[in-house]
Amino acid sequence: MIHSLNSISNDTNPSEVLKRVWGYPDFRGMQREAIDGVIAGKDTLVLFPTGKGKSLCFQLPALCMPGVGIVVSPLVALMRDQVEELKELGVAAGGLWSGQDQSEAFDVKQRLISGDLKLLYVTPERIAAGGLHTILGRNGVSLIAVDEAHCISVWGNNFRKDYLALGRLKEIFPGVPIIALTATADPHTQKDILKLLNLQDPAVFIDSFDRQNIKYEIALRSNARSQLLDFLKRHVGESGIVYCLSRKKVEETVEWLNEQGIRAKHYHAKLDPAVKVANHDAFRLEEGLCLVATIAFGMGINKPNVRYVAHIDLPGSVEAYYQETGRAGRDGLPSEAFMVYGMQDIVQRGRMIDDGDSSDQVKRVERAKLSSLLGICETTSCRRQSILSYFGEKHPGKCGNCDTCNKPVESWDGTEAAIKALAAIYRTGERFGVAHVIDVLTGKITEKTKQFGHVDLPVFGAGKDISSSAWQSVYRQLLTLGLTRIEHEEYGAMKLQESATAVFRRERQIILRRDHSVSRTSRSAKDREKVETRGGLSADDREVFEILRQERLDISRELGVAPYVVFPDTTLISIAKQRPNKIDEMLEISGIGQIKLDRYGDRFLSALRRAVG
Ligand code: ADP
Ligand code: ZN
Numbered sequence: 001m002i003h004s005l006n007s008i009s010n011d012t013n014p015s016e017v018l019k020r021v022w023g024y025p026d027f028r029g030m031q032r033e034a035i036d037g038v039i040a041g042k043d044t045l046v047l048f049p050t051g052k053g054k055s056l057c058f059q060l061p062a063l064c065m066p067g068v069g070i071v072v073s074p075l076v077a078l079m080r081d082q083v084e085e086l087k088e089l090g091v092a093a094g095g096l097w098s099g100q101d102q103s104e105a106f107d108v109k110q111r112l113i114s115g116d117l118k119l120l121y122v123t124p125e126r127i128a129a130g131g132l133h134t135i136l137g138r139n140g141v142s143l144i145a146v147d148e149a150h151c152i153s154v155w156g157n158n159f160r161k162d163y164l165a166l167g168r169l170k171e172i173f174p175g176v177p178i179i180a181l182t183a184t185a186d187p188h189t190q191k192d193i194l195k196l197l198n199l200q201d202p203a204v205f206i207d208s209f210d211r212q213n214i215k216y217e218i219a220l221r222s223n224a225r226s227q228l229l230d231f232l233k234r235h236v237g238e239s240g241i242v243y244c245l246s247r248k249k250v251e252e253t254v255e256w257l258n259e260q261g262i263r264a265k266h267y268h269a270k271l272d273p274a275v276k277v278a279n280h281d282a283f284r285l286e287e288g289l290c291l292v293a294t295i296a297f298g299m300g301i302n303k304p305n306v307r308y309v310a311h312i313d314l315p316g317s318v319e320a321y322y323q324e325t326g327r328a329g330r331d332g333l334p335s336e337a338f339m340v341y342g343m344q345d346i347v348q349r350g351r352m353i354d355d356g357d358s359s360d361q362v363k364r365v366e367r368a369k370l371s372s373l374l375g376i377c378e379t380t381s382c383r384r385q386s387i388l389s390y391f392g393e394k395h396p397g398k399c400g401n402c403d404t405c406n407k408p409v410e411s412w413d414g415t416e417a418a419i420k421a422l423a424a425i426y427r428t429g430e431r432f433g434v435a436h437v438i439d440v441l442t443g444k445i446t447e448k449t450k451q452f453g454h455v456d457l458p459v460f461g462a463g464k465d466i467s468s469s470a471w472q473s474v475y476r477q478l479l480t481l482g483l484t485r486i487e488h489e490e491y492g493a494m495k496l497q498e499s500a501t502a503v504f505r506r507e508r509q510i511i512l513r514r515d516h517s518v519s520r521t522s523r524s525a526k527d528r529e530k531v532e533t534r535g536g537l538s539a540d541d542r543e544v545f546e547i548l549r550q551e552r553l554d555i556s557r558e559l560g561v562a563p564y565v566v567f568p569d570t571t572l573i574s575i576a577k578q579r580p581n582k583i584d585e586m587l588e589i590s591g592i593g594q595i596k597l598d599r600y601g602d603r604f605l606s607a608l609r610r611a612v613g
Contacts, residue, residue: 023593060146067140077300090595095121128165153192240308315346414512
């Protein structure tokens with residue numbers, strides 16, 4: 001791989017470096033303030049949601065400061081990706097990690113010694129072990145970036161024991177600014193990061209966690225497969241992730257999707273390691289691939305143009321849902337988060353908590369987390385507002401980019417229905433599952449209703465005026481409201497919770513959501529239209545974009561790198577729209593810096609000429 005040496009000379013003007021190296025005209029959000037602080041030597045905590053551009057906050061200062069910037073990251077896959085991207089930008093970057101080619105490691109060390117490296121990526125154990133310090137000492141360390149800093153906290157979702165050793169960095173490198181970065185919003189984790197990394201008088205930058213470009217949709221499961229297929233039809237030719245709860249479901253779903261003509265690959269923890277790597281690579285390198293995965297497919301995903309994330313099973317918590325859906329649309333272009341759920345998920349998740357080996361205290365927390373997620377599923381107001389409010393962020397609602405905003409949900413006074421539903425549980429002795437209790441309410445004569453003498457109860461047939469599926473909806477909502485619970489030990493028998501008393505006494509009004517059945521055809525036609533105008537492209541520009549995309553794919557294959565390493569989608573969209581005539585005009589486009597212009601300018605310009613004929 002070629003690396004240009006021109007970036008070794010320190011250019012101290014951040015705006016000029018941004019333009020020259022990255023080809024971006026402006027900083028985003030709080031990037032500039034964070035960068036200025038780091039250059040001034042300040043310890044810094046950067047809390048930006050995914051896609052807001054955290055990496056630039058340490059990469060750019062390292063180019064403006066003397067010495068080498070050290071970047072600690074938890075996953076080799078992540079580091080490899082970033083080093084590759086930086087090299088493409090002409091930045092002198094390298095990494096040291098286990099399993100690396102010996103000659104590559106030797107080369108990186110040589111360049112460190114000669115002071116010919118601006119950014120060094122290392123694993124946490126490598127930097128904490130101490131062996132590198134003498135080499136690093138020679139030319140000085142400009143800054144230390146701790147990426148995915150939440151890994152240091154046991155409260156976070158991805159605690160890593162080896163991160164704890166990073167607490168010594170302040171001692172080993174006194175006076176070197178540490179910049180910690182994470183997309184985890186939880187205040188407890190934030191405190192842990194500051195304390196455990198021993199940051200001195202840190203500047204803290206917290207950006208809004210709203211991912212405006214992600215559209216949220218949560219639907220009731222009617223037929224998960226056809227709902228998924230409808231959703232995927234809106235994303236033909238685009239890459240995305242489908243999350244499932246179990247390995248078995250991952251495998252079945254992949255097989256079925258391929259039968260339906262959708263190119264899909266699988267990923268889960270028990271997969272043969274070689275297949276795992278191959279499938280992850282395919283996702284990185286190819287376009288239009290659907291990766292069906294368990295939550296094992298996570299942190300190493302750096303791909304900016306993941307256009308959708310679908311959940312066909314309920315995730316475990318709002319944190320997990322937000323982290324997983326957050327993998328969509330890092331490039332800021334419109335993307336979708338889609339989920340289906342139903343009563344079965346609630347029962348299954350509840351059972352997972354009950355059967356787990358956590359302490360009672362932890363189980364209580366897990367139940368509370370599940371019920372917060374269910375609250376978001378059942379909400380009749382803006383999804384974005386309820387998600388953000390879970391993280392303590394105020395949003396005015398009516399975002400216009402979620403299903404409840406686009407198609408308002410009706411609600412109804414379900415107090416009388418709730419009383420009947422709860423009475424049916426009580427009268428049948430709190431010993432039966434939902435299906436039987438609904439049979440009793442709707443007055444169905446079955447073996448079971450006869451056998452237990454339920455046909456003689458006053459509640460038998462008392463709910464005939466409502467359909468069975470509407471009763472399903474009532475029971476699901478009573479469960480999420482915490483008025484009932486499911487006893488897994490007793491084959492899913494429904495039990496009343498204390499809070500039900502107030503409903504019986506009519507002291508509490510119950511407002512329920514009217515579930516609308518998903519009207520498929522009308523929706524997909526409208527959404528297809530949306531997909532076509534994705535990124536604001538006219539049909540004509542879209543054709544040009546596709547040709548540029550093919551050129552990018554050819555180049556990436558020649559180089560053996562991911563397409564987005566050559567140029568992000570946003571850059572191709574700008575070329576398609578602006579259609580520069582001359583090579584110099586290409587520098588006006590966001591994402592084209594000097595080095596990339598020299599490397600690829602001509603090829604994209606001639607692709608553009610071919611496209612516009
Ligand atoms: P994060 O780590 O916060 O998820 P990244 O650092 O991966 O985000 O950045 C996401 C995308 O945004 C990348 O493609 C990056 O090049 C791009 N980006 C970052 N800063 C800017 C900027 N100032 N202008 C335009 N694009 C930017
Ligand atoms: Zn909304």
